[in-house]
Amino acid sequence: MNDIPPLPPDTLVLLTGGTGLVGSHVAERLRADGVAVRAICRSPQDAGFLTDLGCEVVSGDLSDAESLASAAAGVTHAVHCAAKVGDWGPVEQYRSVNVGGTEALLRALAEQWGENPDPVLRRLVHVSSLGVYEARDHHGTDESEPPNVKGIDGYTLTKAESELLVLDGPNGIPLVPATAVRPGFVYGVRDRTVLPKLLAKLKSGGFAFLGDGEQLLNNVAAANVADAVVAALTAPGAVGKAYNLTDGRLVTRREFIRVICEAADLPVPTRSVPLPVAKAFAATLEASYRLMGKDHAPLLSSARVKFLGLNLDFCIDRAKEELGYTAEALFHEVMPAAVEWAQRNEPNGAPADGA
Template identity: 35%
Template structure:
């Protein structure tokens, strides 16, 4: 069994990845930037190594002796200026690549995202030939695109990018809590009615893809993974929220006014520099109002990827997990 480094191990995908790696018998080291993060990864069975993605020396020490590294750490918040996203997602990724290479890590698997292709256009049955958009108007999209580009262009270490779309499942600490808070505060509306198609990726399917990429991915290549087939965005989100006893309102905001509001809000926030994020931002509109369907045939063909958990199984698991949290 291998020694493996994971960054972002206290997060949703990183945490589930650690659990799977430990369960498979690997020795796992996890970068932890705080005491709370260290406690989280140690509870999962990893050895916590204090440091963050800005600290090359700490990264190098954490990576020493590791055969594989998984880079799951990223800034994903709606708020924050471009410099903050670039520091965490681009410079931080460059530091991980450098440190892993210097420590002799054989292969680095980077957790990418379909958002790296977004700049306001629907993504319809896209595959890995679609261009990255480091010029995107959204800070998250632009920074993740730039990070992926430098990963794929890295020399002296094998690199592979795994792109799951819309990761969900038990243990999610971001998506469902944010949606629930928006609905309960009266700030939620369907963008364009929410009747468009979307692909999704259960967290266990994302982890399955990461492990397949580590074993079989071609160096310098990116791979999309999903739950296997698209679903109507509104239908899936309604079922997802129902696992937490939440019913979304019927209120809808047409797509064009939503896009205009996002553009105005982003411009005001950039000019005035207030804390947090505008009421409506580019990423929120694009992710919830535009079709995003993915062709995963490359991962199926080259990685042997198959989803290991169906949506029905994931939703049932999420309902049980929520019941356990509430008891």
């Protein structure tokens, strides 16, 4: 394990996406270490959690170059968590945020840090995704496999594009010292997107396993991602590299659903759909939805087949060796707390709005 130097005492970290699941845990982790954090938010009035942590919250948007330049003034490091997420919709809507917004942030940081920024005293950590890999079964895939620039939807495609932009540098901009981390399925308290929708599906009795349910999920606790992000801010030799992130112990889909159901006091579903049938049905639905110009995802899509039906086991040895990554947070301890938080924050039992 490499020794990771601490952040200098005068560190000021610019954080995007701080109201989201990963961003809020990064802020929490940095503030626990006494690190100054400036969070740029579209709606600062909705950033009470960050304010309570002692973060400086400023108004801004990735589409507003002036607000980015102002937010970047004086920062020494940056963590880019903001992204448009989802599994449906026009690619250009995702590209404008995930690629265009990332390029705008790179421009603001390059202007702030100058032509030759010190990679120790100046660094950007870009939160990418294991979704940059091809949508197939994975059994120990490591970072030697390049990102798939085709993607199965707007999100996975533009996450691959934005990661390449960060690590290779956009045309005409001095290269910002940057590291990318690729978390898998992130879970934890303050999840306002995936878990509330999954709980609603389980409560309705509409959930079914795809295949036998014994495939591994690429689960990673938000707290584990935050640990890796903070280490990547100063890790020697991390500039220009990407790191796969999952928990040290992966769970099968059946274990994943069973733990959620037990925490929510719900019956564990038993229905299953053969995986080939699910894949064919998803392809048919996607084709018809695109033909009809539907603006919402079908009941089953390629992204949902991937999430529920493919084996998603990725190698995290590089993160362990170079970031000192330990993945201490454990699924069976974190997920019940996440379920309790989601239930407590669902207005009238409806899924909470995304942030």
